[in-house]
Amino acid sequence: MTTYRRAGFAACLGAALLVSNAAAQSTQATQSPVVKRSILVSDGHSRILDPKLAGGGADFAFHLEGTGSLAAQVRVLDGTSPIATVWTGTHVAGAPPTSVFWDGTAGGQFVDVGDYALRVSPQAGPGPVLTVPVSVVRLGITEIEFQDSAAGNDEWQMVYFKKNALDGQFFATPAIHEYLCTAESGEASDLDLDSGAPRPAVAIHTATDEPVMQGTAYETDSFNYPLSYLAGASPRLEVTFGNSATTASGQRQIVGYPVAGFDIRATATFSTGGSATSGPILPGGTATFDGDPLTAQVDRTEVTVTWTWEYAPAGGGAWTDVPGSFATTHRFYTLIGAPKFKAGASGTKYTGPWVEVADYLSSWKNTLGIDTSTEAGVVEAHVKGFVGQNGGIPTAIEGVVYDAYPLGGDGGATHYHSFGSWNMDLSALLNDHAKGIYVNCSDNMGATTTMLSMMGVENVRPVRLGPMTLNAIWGIGAPGYTLSLWGTAHSFSYHHIVTRTDGFSVIDTCMQLDADGNPGALPGTPGWNVDRIWTGPTGYDDLSSTNTVSTSLENLPGLN
Amino acid sequence: MKNRIQRTLLAAAACGLLAGALGAQATEPTERMLATARSNYTPEFWKTGQMRDGFPLASLELAGFRGGALRSDHGHMSRSFFPADAPADAPPAFLVEALVADSVPEAQDALLLWLAGLSSADLAPRDSDRDLSFGEVGFVGPSGAGAKAFSWIAFVRGNVAVRVVSFDPRATPDLDLAAPTKAIDTGISARAPLALGAPVPKPEIAKLTVEKKAVVAGEAVKLDFTVVDPAGGQPHLAWDVGGSGQGYVEERDEGWFLFTTGPGAIELSLEVTGSTGTYAEKAVELSVADD
Numbered sequence: 001m002t003t004y005r006r007a008g009f010a011a012c013l014g015a016a017l018l019v020s021n022a023a024a025q026s027t028q029a030t031q032s033p034v035v036k037r038s039i040l041v042s043d044g045h046s047r048i049l050d051p052k053l054a055g056g057g058a059d060f061a062f063h064l065e066g067t068g069s070l071a072a073q074v075r076v077l078d079g080t081s082p083i084a085t086v087w088t089g090t091h092v093a094g095a096p097p098t099s100v101f102w103d104g105t106a107g108g109q110f111v112d113v114g115d116y117a118l119r120v121s122p123q124a125g126p127g128p129v130l131t132v133p134v135s136v137v138r139l140g141i142t143e144i145e146f147q148d149s150a151a152g153n154d155e156w157q158m159v160y161f162k163k164n165a166l167d168g169q170f171f172a173t174p175a176i177h178e179y180l181c182t183a184e185s186g187e188a189s190d191l192d193l194d195s196g197a198p199r200p201a202v203a204i205h206t207a208t209d210e211p212v213m214q215g216t217a218y219e220t221d222s223f224n225y226p227l228s229y230l231a232g233a234s235p236r237l238e239v240t241f242g243n244s245a246t247t248a249s250g251q252r253q254i255v256g257y258p259v260a261g262f263d264i265r266a267t268a269t270f271s272t273g274g275s276a277t278s279g280p281i282l283p284g285g286t287a288t289f290d291g292d293p294l295t296a297q298v299d300r301t302e303v304t305v306t307w308t309w310e311y312a313p314a315g316g317g318a319w320t321d322v323p324g325s326f327a328t329t330h331r332f333y334t335l336i337g338a339p340k341f342k343a344g345a346s347g348t349k350y351t352g353p354w355v356e357v358a359d360y361l362s363s364w365k366n367t368l369g370i371d372t373s374t375e376a377g378v379v380e381a382h383v384k385g386f387v388g389q390n391g392g393i394p395t396a397i398e399g400v401v402y403d404a405y406p407l408g409g410d411g412g413a414t415h416y417h418s419f420g421s422w423n424m425d426l427s428a429l430l431n432d433h434a435k436g437i438y439v440n441c442s443d444n445m446g447a448t449t450t451m452l453s454m455m456g457v458e459n460v461r462p463v464r465l466g467p468m469t470l471n472a473i474w475g476i477g478a479p480g481y482t483l484s485l486w487g488t489a490h491s492f493s494y495h496h497i498v499t500r501t502d503g504f505s506v507i508d509t510c511m512q513l514d515a516d517g518n519p520g521a522l523p524g525t526p527g528w529n530v531d532r533i534w535t536g537p538t539g540y541d542d543l544s545s546t547n548t549v550s551t552s553l554e555n556l557p558g559l560n
Numbered sequence: 561m562k563n564r565i566q567r568t569l570l571a572a573a574a575c576g577l578l579a580g581a582l583g584a585q586a587t588e589p590t591e592r593m594l595a596t597a598r599s600n601y602t603p604e605f606w607k608t609g610q611m612r613d614g615f616p617l618a619s620l621e622l623a624g625f626r627g628g629a630l631r632s633d634h635g636h637m638s639r640s641f642f643p644a645d646a647p648a649d650a651p652p653a654f655l656v657e658a659l660v661a662d663s664v665p666e667a668q669d670a671l672l673l674w675l676a677g678l679s680s681a682d683l684a685p686r687d688s689d690r691d692l693s694f695g696e697v698g699f700v701g702p703s704g705a706g707a708k709a710f711s712w713i714a715f716v717r718g719n720v721a722v723r724v725v726s727f728d729p730r731a732t733p734d735l736d737l738a739a740p741t742k743a744i745d746t747g748i749s750a751r752a753p754l755a756l757g758a759p760v761p762k763p764e765i766a767k768l769t770v771e772k773k774a775v776v777a778g779e780a781v782k783l784d785f786t787v788v789d790p791a792g793g794q795p796h797l798a799w800d801v802g803g804s805g806q807g808y809v810e811e812r813d814e815g816w817f818l819f820t821t822g823p824g825a826i827e828l829s830l831e832v833t834g835s836t837g838t839y840a841e842k843a844v845e846l847s848v849a850d851d
Contacts, residue, residue: 157806157822166629166631167631168631168633171808172806172808172821172822174806174821174822175777175806175821175822175823176777176778176821176822176823176850176851217810218808218810218819220819346800346802346803346827347800347801347802348800348801348806348808351806403679403711404680404704405702405703405704406704407704408703408704408705408728408729408730408733409703409704409705409711409729410680410701410702410703410704410710410711410712411678411679411680411682411684411701412677412678412679412680413674413677413678413701413711413712413725414674414677414678415725417677418633418636418673419589419590419593419594419673419676419677420590420636420669420670420673421633421634421636422589422590423633425633428631432651434640434652434655435638435655435725436655436725436726436727436728437727437728437730438711440677440678440679441679442677462589464589464592467681486680486682487704489680489681489682491680491681492679492680492681493678493679493680493681494596494679495679552589552592554589555589560633
């Protein structure tokens with residue numbers, strides 16, 4: 001990351017003094033008799049300004065040397081024509097400098113890009129005059145492409161799963177620019193609205209299921225999509241600078257730079273504390289900025305980047321701020337590892353983590369206060385959040401309920417997982433359980449394996465268990481423990497759970513076991529199946545059932 | 561508690577042996593589940609029906625209900641149905657899932673896989689156990705929400721497998737799931753049987769080309785394709801952007817376009833579910849350079 005020391009606008013003082021003295025010399029013959037032998041001296045000014053930046057405009061400070069006083073004014077000249085009066089007042093020789101600020105408007109409207117001058121002169125009659133040149137430009141950003149950090153392969157596109165409210169419609173955030181702020185069709189320019197006002201930064205797209213739409217089609221001109229990075233990675237931003245602006249009359253105009261004799265560069269200051277600065281920039285050009293390391297947790301964070309610009313004499317010299325700034329805010333989802341999908345799977349749904357899945361994980365992590373800087377922590381947050389009914393999460397994911405007669409369902413039918421295609425219809429589940437409120441173990445296995453895998457957990461696989469004579473269990477979405485899951489019978493023909501250790505320990509989001517030391521009787525005490533070891537008196541095998549249970553390791557399902 | 565012998569085995573597993581054992585036992589789950597279901601439900605004794613050209617789920621109309629959009633996962637169709645007078649944001653009443661298979665055994669396998677998913681150790685009851693009859697073979701999932709409520713009804717009629725699933729029997733305990741199921745079965749039955757040995761007619765993707773085979777990310781690529789529906793109806797189109805490149809397909813006034821959004825190789829697949837529910841797909845490749 002590049003750090004630098006800013007030079008204030010006083011850096012222009014040397015050059016401005018020359019201008020001031022030259023002006024004084026040129027006007028000495030016409031000095032007012034009231035201020036004999038007095039001259040106006042510049043204390044610095046903004047040579048380049050963009051009034052459409054927040055706080056943008058030109059600073060200008062000057063003082064009167066000599067004796068007496070001067071009733072003066074500061075006007076803006078377009079060529080030789082005054083277009084605005086910035087200040088009127090009386091200077092007293094020897095008093096502290098007067099600082100004025102031109103906001104870049106004339107007659108209440110932003111001026112066009114181009115060269116102007118600020119002139120201090122007597123309000124009436126002859127007297128000392130001080131004239132400084134200024135250049136109005138338009139600075140701004142139209143695109144940001146978030147890239148891998150310098151370490152490489154740690155940034156992924158995110159995936160939405162709905163379009164026009166229909167699930168199973170997949171859209172990956174554009175790799176070429178996750179942030180885009182350009183003209184809508186028919187508008188004059190990218191950086192400004194047709195009124196001439198600056199185009200505001202695009203707000204974060206906060207929906208987690210459907211991307212930004214324009215009517216029934218995907219939006220193509222303006223969006224700010226979330227980013228996905230490996231936890232602890234430093235995002236790299238490739239920024240494209242705008243090359244078109246709009247006049248006050250609504251006409252397209254150039255952005256007014258490069259300014260002859262000056263270089264302009266940009267700085268990104270991150271709300272996380274760091275900053276990075278580009279080399280000289282050009283309209284339509286790009287520059288790359290490295291941000292601070294993101295959180296080491298699997299989480300959702302937002303980072304605001306304050307964009308500022310500086311100028312310096314071409315070929316060298318101190319950099320001076322262009323007053324004002326522009327801010328963009330970005331949402332980052334951090335993963336524990338690279339997203340993983342079914343071997344050989346191909347398609348948009350496998351491009352990267354789904355926004356809704358990543359958002360669920362971060363929500364569960366924060367609601368439950370779980371450290372997700374390790375795979376074990378991610379699994380814990382997933383299991384406790386997915387199952388819900390604990391710690392501020394009132395229901396199971398999407399409000400689902402285990403499919404059993406006493407709960408209004410039937411005999412544990414599969415609704416979302418397909419054995420034929422070996423795919424999990426995660427998009428339907430996440431769409432307000434679009435295939436019904438009931439789920440069974442294969443549905444929960446399918447959701448858990450695919451969700452944990454896309455968050456980067458390694459080697460997550462299904463384990464199919466054979467017939468089980470059950471102990472006390474608490475099914476997902478059920479009101480509590482039971483010893484009669486089906487009303488009378490209490491056994492499984494099979495059960496589907498999850499492992500990330502090839503079966504040494506297991507994960508189950510379908511039901512909780514009874515961990516009170518007497519697993520065959522009520523009441524039950526929740527025993528979360530978070531990497532629960534398979535064997536032993538507190539192992540899954542003993543707590544879940546009384547018979548010998550066969551096990552079979554299976555492959556990660558695909559996605560719908 | 562497990563017995564002593566089992567504990568010994570489990571102790572060995574705890575030492576790390578289980579991991580290796582399970583890893584070596586990775587199996588093809590679909591075949592295993594089918595084998596179990598065949599053993600439980602003995603499809604060799606099921607009646608078999610005549611082959612038909614399909615089941616037009618996309619255009620299916622059911623009295624008292626409003627159908628949602630068709631979803632098709634490589635021909636595995638599903639469509640939600642809402643009460644006709646329900647507000648737009650109301651949940652569906654039930655979901656219809658269907659597969660038009662190339663053969664009767666393939667349709668029976670689809671039914672078997674639905675049955676194989678049941679966690680209960682009890683087998684699913686036949687429709688006839690509840691004085692109902694669907695297809696040549698049918699099963700029901702009685703719901704605990706009401707005396708006559710069903711969670712689902714599944715059947716096979718010839719080469720068509722159908723499952724009708726109640727969205728939330730607790731909320732609609734009086735929903736007569738048998739009525740729409742019967743209407744569906746009657747509709748399939750009414751279609752003319754295929755001649756013996758005749759293949760199931762499928763949509764034909766006669767042409768699929770891209771305007772350019774090599775583009776820069778951000779470019780839109782015009783698509784040219786021709787689809788012939790087997791019944792002259794309206795086919796359901798879906799596009800899958802595979803490979804390392806990225807993009808999406810949308811229709812504009814000027815036609816269909818692939819809008820590229822990321823560099824890499826793209827295998828663009830057109831997935832067509834015909835108006836009769838049969839399926840075909842075709843792919844075309846192009847390369848997308850970084851911008």
